[in-house]
Amino acid sequence: MRKVNQDRIEETIRMKGPLSRPDMARETGLSLVTVNRSVEALLSEDKIKKAGLEDSNNSGRRPMLFQINDKLYNYLFAYIYLDRCRIQLSDHRGGTVMQDDLAIGEYVNGGFVDILMDRFEQVIEKYKEAPYRGIFIGVPGVVHEGVIESIPLVPELEGLNLRDRLSKHFNLDVHLENDVNLATFGYYHEHDPDAWGTRTFLFLNHGVRMGTRIRGRIYGGSSSFSGEIGAILFPCDTNTSYEERIYRLSQKAKTDAKARDAMVNSITELLIIILSTVNPVEIVLHHDLLDSTDLIAMREALAERVGERHAPRLKLFTGAFQDIGMKGMVQVALSLHQDESLAITRML
Amino acid sequence: MRKVNQDRIEETIRMKGPLSRPDMARETGLSLVTVNRSVEALLSEDKIKKAGLEDSNNSGRRPMLFQINDKLYNYLFAYIYLDRCRIQLSDHRGGTVMQDDLAIGEYVNGGFVDILMDRFEQVIEKYKEAPYRGIFIGVPGVVHEGVIESIPLVPELEGLNLRDRLSKHFNLDVHLENDVNLATFGYYHEHDPDAWGTRTFLFLNHGVRMGTRIRGRIYGGSSSFSGEIGAILFPCDTNTSYEERIYRLSQKAKTDAKARDAMVNSITELLIIILSTVNPVEIVLHHDLLDSTDLIAMREALAERVGERHAPRLKLFTGAFQDIGMKGMVQVALSLHQDESLAITRML
Numbered sequence: 001m002r003k004v005n006q007d008r009i010e011e012t013i014r015m016k017g018p019l020s021r022p023d024m025a026r027e028t029g030l031s032l033v034t035v036n037r038s039v040e041a042l043l044s045e046d047k048i049k050k051a052g053l054e055d056s057n058n059s060g061r062r063p064m065l066f067q068i069n070d071k072l073y074n075y076l077f078a079y080i081y082l083d084r085c086r087i088q089l090s091d092h093r094g095g096t097v098m099q100d101d102l103a104i105g106e107y108v109n110g111g112f113v114d115i116l117m118d119r120f121e122q123v124i125e126k127y128k129e130a131p132y133r134g135i136f137i138g139v140p141g142v143v144h145e146g147v148i149e150s151i152p153l154v155p156e157l158e159g160l161n162l163r164d165r166l167s168k169h170f171n172l173d174v175h176l177e178n179d180v181n182l183a184t185f186g187y188y189h190e191h192d193p194d195a196w197g198t199r200t201f202l203f204l205n206h207g208v209r210m211g212t213r214i215r216g217r218i219y220g221g222s223s224s225f226s227g228e229i230g231a232i233l234f235p236c237d238t239n240t241s242y243e244e245r246i247y248r249l250s251q252k253a254k255t256d257a258k259a260r261d262a263m264v265n266s267i268t269e270l271l272i273i274i275l276s277t278v279n280p281v282e283i284v285l286h287h288d289l290l291d292s293t294d295l296i297a298m299r300e301a302l303a304e305r306v307g308e309r310h311a312p313r314l315k316l317f318t319g320a321f322q323d324i325g326m327k328g329m330v331q332v333a334l335s336l337h338q339d340e341s342l343a344i345t346r347m348l
Numbered sequence: 349m350r351k352v353n354q355d356r357i358e359e360t361i362r363m364k365g366p367l368s369r370p371d372m373a374r375e376t377g378l379s380l381v382t383v384n385r386s387v388e389a390l391l392s393e394d395k396i397k398k399a400g401l402e403d404s405n406n407s408g409r410r411p412m413l414f415q416i417n418d419k420l421y422n423y424l425f426a427y428i429y430l431d432r433c434r435i436q437l438s439d440h441r442g443g444t445v446m447q448d449d450l451a452i453g454e455y456v457n458g459g460f461v462d463i464l465m466d467r468f469e470q471v472i473e474k475y476k477e478a479p480y481r482g483i484f485i486g487v488p489g490v491v492h493e494g495v496i497e498s499i500p501l502v503p504e505l506e507g508l509n510l511r512d513r514l515s516k517h518f519n520l521d522v523h524l525e526n527d528v529n530l531a532t533f534g535y536y537h538e539h540d541p542d543a544w545g546t547r548t549f550l551f552l553n554h555g556v557r558m559g560t561r562i563r564g565r566i567y568g569g570s571s572s573f574s575g576e577i578g579a580i581l582f583p584c585d586t587n588t589s590y591e592e593r594i595y596r597l598s599q600k601a602k603t604d605a606k607a608r609d610a611m612v613n614s615i616t617e618l619l620i621i622i623l624s625t626v627n628p629v630e631i632v633l634h635h636d637l638l639d640s641t642d643l644i645a646m647r648e649a650l651a652e653r654v655g656e657r658h659a660p661r662l663k664l665f666t667g668a669f670q671d672i673g674m675k676g677m678v679q680v681a682l683s684l685h686q687d688e689s690l691a692i693t694r695m696l
Contacts, residue, residue, distance in 0.1 A: 002377070005377045025379065029350070029353045029378055029379060029381075029382035030377055030378055030379060030382070031373065031377060031378060031379035031380070031382075032379070033377075034377035034378070034379075142658075144657060144658075149655065197570050197694075198569065198570050210625075212625075220627075221546065221626065221627025221628075222545050222546050222627050222628055222629040222660070223627060223629075223657055223658045224627070225623060225624060225627045225654060225658040226624070226625060226626060226627030227624070227625075227627075228624040228654075229621075229624045229625060230624075231620065231624050231653070231654060232617075232620055232621055232624055233617060233620070269580075269581060272579065272580055272581070273577075273580055273621055273625065274625065275573060276573060276574070276575070276576045276577045276578075276579050276580055277558075277560075277574060277575070277577060277621065277622065277625035277626055278569065278574060278625055278626070279569025279570050279571060279572070279573045279574030279575075280569075280570055281570040281571075305579070306573060306576075306579060307497065309492060309571055310490075310492075310571045310573040312570070
């Protein structure tokens with residue numbers, strides 16, 4: 001109970017502060033004894049700070065006001081996309097302090113992790129006024145308990161526990177997350193932050209991966225494999241996965257109308273799979289070759305197969321994938337600052 | 349805030365009652381003013397009742413105690429399974445008051461709804477001591493806003509808003525739900541009620557449907573279509589769904605070893621689909637022809653395809669499906685009594 005009340009007091013100060021202790025009791029309905037105890041605890045944990053005495057017209061004793069202790073923090077980010085890795089430093093409000101790109105194509109035979117750590121060290125050395133709250137890495141692979149898998153773009157990272165490696169070296173919390181999960185979080189933070197129901201972001205550009213957002217959080221599944229729908233086999237072609245099939249057809253689609261139709265049909269079948277499992281109210285597709293005409297045709301095909309009321313809205317995302325990925329990562333970092341479970345939930 | 353505090357007081361009385369008002373203030377940390385206001389509200393809503401004066405050794409005023417008002421209620425249930433419909437009456441604790449089965453095979457050309465309503469009227473007439481809290485119907489179809497779809501077993505119900513029809517006639521709350529969702533809830537209520545992570549129940553016996561349990565609740569999707577994985581096409585066989593394919597192969601599997609292998613392979617591919625979307629930590633399969641040897645082979649195939657750490661536990665459910673379905677429905681009814689969102693969540 002004590003923790004519950006303390007959290008409520010903290011949240012009330014965050015929303016309505018600066019507040020005096022009697023204000024807090026009034027706002028929450030908690031007793032003054034409880035309020036006093038919670039304020040003491042929050043002060044000792046550095047979560048709130050004194051904000052001066054209340055203005056007063058009468059001559060009585062003026063109560064002390066309290067507000068959230070918005071300390072200055074830095075967050076360090078790296079987001080891998082194709083042959084580049086974007087490095088970013090953000091402050092405790094998510095503002096960008098610095099950003100640059102590492103070309104990683106030349107490290108295909110190793111050396112990328114060393115370069116990354118060097119770059120991090122330079123940034124930390126240069127920007128050292130505020131303490132670092134953590135390092136966040138977005139990768140085009142499956143992340144499970146700090147270990148990266150299925151990351152053909154950077155073979156050096158395959159099977160590596162990058163989390164332990166970096167956190168030991170920098171003595172900071174390190175968070176790894178799948179790139180599409182982060183992009184899904186970033187997309188909805190920008191386009192529809194208050195959406196509560198299920199929404200899916202389907203990345204189709206250089207691989208097949210979906211991110212699922214339920215109740216404002218990214219759904220991580222039990223082992224971070226939820227979303228790896230590219231791994232499903234397209235059964236007529238023995239041993240061909242949806243990922244391989246859609247990639248192969250996309251390569252031909254620019255010049256071959258039949259391949260383009262087959263590509264659109266394969267994507268439609270993937271949408272049916274998403275629909276009959278996750279059943280989102282909206283699916284956002286990211287694929288350079290698709291246009292709004294394709295979307296209309298796909299939605300008609302879905303409505304015919306499963307009925308109009310079960311066919312989700314379809315949208316295209318045509319922006320820069322790495323931008324929403326990085327934005328999502330910054331938001332995940334800021335939400336971790338408040339509550340570990342706000343952004344991405346694992347369901348073990 | 350007022351509702352939050354009132355819910356906390358109610359929950360505290362439920363867990364630790366009978367309690368006096370000072371007890372409640374101590375247990376929750378809320379002020380006596382807040383406690384008094386909440387107790388008044390809870391009394392006026394019939395949610396708590398007076399439970400006599402506290403025993404006391406000293407000669408001071410003895411405070412009044414309060415406890416949860418466990419009123420007597422009846423719930424009426426119908427669960428359709430193949431050619432039968434089980435009718436059940438349960439009390440407010442979930443105890444079975446009466447149960448019988450209607451044969452519905454003879455109503456394939458209509459008349460079932462009338463027979464069901466007659467039966468409900470007889471039951472309500474016979475057991476009328478306690479008020480009825482609601483009617484709950486489990487159906488082998490997709491339920492969306494009271495309307496039933498995809499219910500070949502009872503064509504009369506296709507497209508019917510059974511909820512409105514029954515609630516108008518009986519003037520009671522009527523809840524419709526998919527049979528596999530209810531069975532999933534019932535299975536886990538019995539076998540692993542405290543499980544928090546994602547678990548899937550895969551019904552394969554006379555159709556293909558999955559139920560997904562996340563954080564102790566059934567995941568209903570946006571339009572109740574989540575779980576309809578039988579609708580996915582098995583692409584080599586144009587226009588053959590997984591449901592048709594598995595049903596057809598199951599028919600042959602008893603005498604044809606090749607058909608049996610193809611059946612097991614098709615189910616394994618469905619498991620990959622579940623794994624790469626919902627990513628549960630456990631999948632429970634219900635299919636009369638599968639045995640534990642099949643499960644071991646399937647799990648090995650999964651581990652080879654996606655890696656050992658992503659392959660979920662596989663279990664067989666060999667009990668009576670309608671029993672766990674009915675149990676799940678009773679639990680859904682009891683949880684609705686407390687909080688609408690505890691059992692099944694829709695994600696619109």
